[in-house]
Amino acid sequence: MQGLLAKWDILCTSSAVLRFVDANLRGIGQVMFQDNPLTGLLFLIAIAWGSYAAGVPHVAIAGVVAVIIATLTAYWLRLDPASIAAGLYGYNGVLVGLALATFLAPGTLLWGYVVLGAAVSVVATCGIANALKPWGASALTFPFVVVTWLLLLASYGFSGLMGTALPTGSVVVPFQAYEASPLQVIDLVGGTLLSISQVFLKASGLAALIFLIGLAVNSLASAVFALGGAILAVLTAHLLGAESSLITGGLLGFSPVLTAIALGTVLYRPSGRAAMYAAVGTVFTVIAQSALNVALMPLAIPALTAPFVLVTWLFFLPRSSVESSSSTVPGAIDASPP
C-alpha cells in the first residue's frame, strides 16, 4: 500500500493534472480527516455505489462536480497551496454537492446551486478557519452546514428549486410512541453500518464497509473509532428510546461517528482518559443530534453534521485546561485537523 502511494506521489510531481486529481481525492478523504488519496478513492467508490444502489447516480456526480469546483475556487482565490493540496478546501464542497442533490429535485438550477454552493463553501471554509484561529480550533464541517442550510432554506422561496427529500415543517410536539417492534441484533448491526455511510448521506451497508476499508488503509485507529462510535451511538439511542427507523437508518449515528474519530484520534493524544472523554462526547452527540433534529422541525431542514461540529468544538475548547493532555507528551497533540 505504501509502495503504491509512493509511486503515485512520484507520478504527481510530474503532472499538474495528477496533482489536481490528488487534491480532489484528498478532499474527499478529509471528510473523515484522512489526508490520503487512496482513502479518497475508496470513499468515492463507496459514494458512487451508494448513489447507484439508491437509484440516484446524479448525487455522486454532484459530489464530484462540487469538489472540483471547490478546488478550482481555492486556486482562483490563491489560498495556501499546501492546504489546497491536502484537500482542506475540498471536503466541505463534496458534502455540499452530495447534500444539495440529495434533498433537492434534479434540474438546471440544481446544478447552478451546486456550483455556487461549492464555490461559497471555500470562502466559508477559509473565513471560518480564520475566525477560529484565536482558539486553535478547526472549521470541521461547519462551512458545509452553514452553506447548505442557507441554500436549502432559500429553496423554499424559489419556484425554480423544489425539495424531494426535505422534512416537513411542524412545531415541536411531544414524542409520538410508535408501535415499538423491539430492535433485533440485525437491526443494530444495520444501524451501525448505516451510521458510517450516512456521513456521506448514503444508506448502504456495502458502502459502509468500503468507507471502513478506506479509513483503515490510512489509519487503523480512525476505523476503530468510527466503528466504536457508531456502535456506541446506536446503543445510546436505543437505550433512550429513540424512534427505531432513525436508529436503523443510521440517522442518529453519523454525527457521533465523526465526533468519535475527531476526539478519539485527531484532537487528543490517545489514553484511557482520552478514550473515556471521547466516549462521553460521542454519547452527547447523540443527544445533540436528536436535539437539532427537533429544533429544526419548524424550519423543515435537516440537521446535517451540525451536532458533530457543536459537540466537538465544545469538547475541544477545554483542551488547554485539561491538565494531563498537555503535561505529558506535548508534542503528541495536534490542534489542526481539517
Next chain:
Amino acid sequence: MQGLLAKWDILCTSSAVLRFVDANLRGIGQVMFQDNPLTGLLFLIAIAWGSYAAGVPHVAIAGVVAVIIATLTAYWLRLDPASIAAGLYGYNGVLVGLALATFLAPGTLLWGYVVLGAAVSVVATCGIANALKPWGASALTFPFVVVTWLLLLASYGFSGLMGTALPTGSVVVPFQAYEASPLQVIDLVGGTLLSISQVFLKASGLAALIFLIGLAVNSLASAVFALGGAILAVLTAHLLGAESSLITGGLLGFSPVLTAIALGTVLYRPSGRAAMYAAVGTVFTVIAQSALNVALMPLAIPALTAPFVLVTWLFFLPRSSVESSSSTVPGAIDASPP
C-alpha cells in the same frame, strides 16, 4: 458570621471531605456570584424548602446530585484547583439538575440525564470560559443554558424521557388580551419575591427571603441589587402590558435579577452612572426575556437564563470603551466573575 466562616475554613484545611463539601456549597452560591459556603448553605435550604413546598422534593435532590457530579467531573478533568474550590465548576451543574428535574418526569433515565448533563456542564463551562478569554468575559450561566436546551430538545425524540412542565409548541401569534384584572400591590410584591426565587426555578416567597439573606451574609450590595432588579423588572413588565400570571409568577424577573447583580456589583465599579447603566441593562433584560419566550415558542422549550447571559455580555463588552469606568479607579474593576 465572619468568625463562623473562619472556623469553617480551618476545619476545611484538615479534611478533604469538608473541602469537597465546601466546594459544592460555594458552587450553589456562585449561581448568584457569591463565593461563600454559608451563602451556598442558605441557598440550598431555600431550594429544599421550595421543592418540598411544591411537592417535588426530588428536584432538590437532583440539584444536589448534579453539583456533586459536576465537582467530581472537574477533579477528573484535572481543572484548575482554585476554580474548583471556589465553586466555579459547580454552579452550572446545580442549575442543570434543577431544570431537568423540573421540566421532565421522574424515572431512571431522568437520573442518567442529570448525571450526563452535570458532567457535560463542566466541559461546557471550561470550554466556553476558554472561548471567551479574548474578551475577558465570563461564561455566566450560558453552559447551563446550552446543555439544558440540548437535553430538553432531545427529549422530544426519546420515548424514555417525557416532559411534565415543558411549554406547548406553537408558531408566534399576536398577543392575546387576557381578562386584565388590574395588578394589586400584593401581586407586585409577590412578583418581586418570585423573581428572586425563580433564579433557582422555585416559586416560593419564603425561599426568596432565604435567598436574600444568603446574598446579604456575603454581600449586602448584591442583596440590594437583586431586590432592586426584581422591583424594576416587575414594574417594567407591568408598564409594557405583559401577561399578569407571568409577572406575578416571577417569570419575567429572574433574568433581570441576575443582570442587576452582575452589572451592578460584579462587573463595574459602583457609581451613579454605573447604576444607571445597570438599570438600563435590567430593563432591557425584561425585553429580552419576553423576546426569547416568544422566539422559543415553536421549539417548546423555556428560555431559562439566556436573556440574562445575552444582555450581560452585550453590556459588558463595551467596558474597555466606556471611559470613566477605567480612568478613575482601574484597580476596582474586576473582570472575572463566575
Next chain:
Amino acid sequence: MQGLLAKWDILCTSSAVLRFVDANLRGIGQVMFQDNPLTGLLFLIAIAWGSYAAGVPHVAIAGVVAVIIATLTAYWLRLDPASIAAGLYGYNGVLVGLALATFLAPGTLLWGYVVLGAAVSVVATCGIANALKPWGASALTFPFVVVTWLLLLASYGFSGLMGTALPTGSVVVPFQAYEASPLQVIDLVGGTLLSISQVFLKASGLAALIFLIGLAVNSLASAVFALGGAILAVLTAHLLGAESSLITGGLLGFSPVLTAIALGTVLYRPSGRAAMYAAVGTVFTVIAQSALNVALMPLAIPALTAPFVLVTWLFFLPRSSVESSSSTVPGAIDASPP
C-alpha cells in the same frame, strides 16, 4: 460641492450645536458607509419623502429621534469622540427608529421603545465592535438587527405594543406557486430602485434616486456598486423563481445592495477579481435573504439586514488569506468601515 462642505466644516468648528447636527447627519450617511453630512442630509430628505408619500410621517420622525438619542447616549457613555463625530454610533440608531415605527403601531409606548432601542443600539454597537476586534471586522448593521429583533419579538408578549406590519407566523411550507405574471422590464426597473430605498425600509422610486445622489456626492463608486448590486439581485431573484411581489418591492434586494457596496468599495481594493468576488457575495446575499425570510417565518419577524451582515462577514474573513488583495497594494486596504 467640496467648497460647500469646507464652509460647513468651518461653521461646525465654531458651534457645538452644529457639530452635534453634523454627527447626526453623518450617522444617517453611515447606514450606507458614507462619512459625509451632505450625504446624510440627502438620505434624510429621501427618508422624509418616502415616509410622507407612504402616509406614515411619524416613521421619519422616529428615525430622527432615534439617531439623536443614539448620539446623546454615546456622549453619555464617553465613547471615542472621533467615532461619535463620524456618525459611527448613530447609523444603527436611525435604523432601529425607522424599523420600530414601521412594524409597530403608533402610541406612547412605541416612543419609549424607540428611545430605549436607540440607546441600547449604542451599547450593542460598541460591544459588538469590541467583540469583533480580533478579526478586524466591523459591526456593520448587526447591532440594529439584534436590538430590533429582540424588541419586535418581545412585543408579542406585551399588550402595550401591537404589530401593524409584522409577518404572520407559520411553519416552513413548500413554495406556493403564484399566478406567475411574467415580469416586465418596468417591474425590474422598479425592483432595482426599491432595492435601494428598502435599505431604509422605504418603497419609493423617487427616494431611491435621492439615495443614489446622496451616495454619488460622496463616492461615485458607492453609487455604481449600489445600482449594480440592485440590478444583480433582481436578476438573480428572478432567475431563481422568487415571488414577483418580493422582487418588485425590493425586498430581496436591499441586503445585496449593502453587500455590493461593502465588498466592492469599502473592504477590498478595487480590481477585476475583487469585483467578481463582490458579485458572488451579492448573489449569495439574495440566497441568504430568501433563507432568512424562510427561517424567520415561525417567529413572525422580518430578516432586516441580517443577510447582508452574515454574508459580508463570511466574505470578509478570508481577507488575510486571499493573496493578491494584500500583496499588491497593502496601503489601499481599509479594514475599518462602520
